[in-house]
Amino acid sequence: MSQTSPSHTVFPPIAFIGGGNMASAIMGGLIRQGVPASAITVIEPFEAARETLKTNLGIDSLPAATEALQSAQLVVWAVKPQSFKDAAVPVAAHTRNALHLSVAAGITTDSVAAWIGTSRIVRAMPNTPALVGKGMTGLFARPEVDAAGKALIESVIGSTGEFTWVDKEEHLDAVTALSGSGPAYVFLFLEAMTQAGVNMGLSAEQSYKLAVATFAGGSELAARSSESAEVLRQRVTSKGGTTYAAITHMQEQKLPEHFIEAMRKAEARAKELAQEFGR
Ligand SMILES: NC(=O)C1=CN([C@@H]2O[C@H](COP(=O)(O)OP(=O)(O)OC[C@H]3O[C@@H](n4cnc5c(N)ncnc54)[C@H](O)[C@@H]3O)[C@@H](O)[C@H]2O)C=CC1
Numbered sequence: 001m002s003q004t005s006p007s008h009t010v011f012p013p014i015a016f017i018g019g020g021n022m023a024s025a026i027m028g029g030l031i032r033q034g035v036p037a038s039a040i041t042v043i044e045p046f047e048a049a050r051e052t053l054k055t056n057l058g059i060d061s062l063p064a065a066t067e068a069l070q071s072a073q074l075v076v077w078a079v080k081p082q083s084f085k086d087a088a089v090p091v092a093a094h095t096r097n098a099l100h101l102s103v104a105a106g107i108t109t110d111s112v113a114a115w116i117g118t119s120r121i122v123r124a125m126p127n128t129p130a131l132v133g134k135g136m137t138g139l140f141a142r143p144e145v146d147a148a149g150k151a152l153i154e155s156v157i158g159s160t161g162e163f164t165w166v167d168k169e170e171h172l173d174a175v176t177a178l179s180g181s182g183p184a185y186v187f188l189f190l191e192a193m194t195q196a197g198v199n200m201g202l203s204a205e206q207s208y209k210l211a212v213a214t215f216a217g218g219s220e221l222a223a224r225s226s227e228s229a230e231v232l233r234q235r236v237t238s239k240g241g242t243t244y245a246a247i248t249h250m251q252e253q254k255l256p257e258h259f260i261e262a263m264r265k266a267e268a269r270a271k272e273l274a275q276e277f278g279r
């Protein structure tokens with residue numbers, strides 16, 4: 001079940017560990033909901049990233065963990081999986097009473113709990129369309145997270161788009177392969193469709209516009225329709241027509257099978273990340 005956040009949420013003080021792409025997407029959502037930049041504490045060691053946060057979101061960030069973290073009731077972990085363990089050491093002592101939200105791919109909540117000394121953890125897998133309020137996020141809560149904690153997470157993540165809860169933590173690896181990495185698949189298709197248009201004589205600009213609008217329109221039609229993607233596809237595909245020629249070639253080349261196999265690779269990589277960078 002997909003949901004969006006309730007409106008008129010009052011957000012408590014929130015800290016972000018890591019102020020890169022994903023953190024910025026979530027902070028942008030919070031700011032759109034009316035959270036003042038001054039209510040957000042960010043630990044971000046790299047100066048260039050701190051300047052970007054200031055310029056884009058008006059947020060002042062700190063280069064290292066300080067006692068300022070103690071006021072945070074929610075700590076959002078948005079560092080790379082390989083940086084998580086090192087980042088946790090200086091933060092943990094200040095944040096044991098907070099609720100924690102990790103967006104790191106692969107890293108299990110068992111690892112996070114061992115590093116930060118509390119089990120009040122929600123693990124999330126967002127995606128970059130969160131930057132424009134069109135994100136899709138998978139969420140998993142440990143049993144130690146109560147209903148109020150889950151409601152807070154729904155408000156924070158809901159400010160970036162839609163979300164769905166999974167009952168088994170391992171399913172977040174599937175979510176990672178599907179919607180977490182998924183925007184990159186869309187962009188790869190956009191690149192290929194644009195190139196095809198150029199090869200057939202269209203300008204790059206016009207070709208890209210056609211491709212982007214086709215993805216957006218196809219997605220919107222699927223979202224609003226009660227019919228399956230297969231039926232919607234068949235509606236476009238006149239027997240012996242142009243679409244039939246393209247789809248038949250894709251099926252003969254086993255494009256769907258290759259695509260499914262590629263997503264298995266992403267899921268497997270998420271599990272490897274847990275092994276490589278977990279506790
Ligand atoms: N980019 C994406 O599409 C998605 C990313 N994720 C996850 O989000 C996490 C962050 O990814 P991005 O935002 O793309 O990476 P990013 O590289 O843009 O941001 C990570 C930030 O963490 C900072 N950092 C490094 N060491 C730190 C430390 N010790 N303390 C505090 N901050 C530190 C870096 O300077 C950097 O600005 C990753 O774990 C990734 O798996 C999840 C879903 C989608």
Ligand SMILES: O=C(O)[C@@H]1CCC=N1
Pocket residue numbers: 105176180181
């Ligand atoms: O590629 C990655 O590892 C991260 C997780 C999902 C999207 N980006």
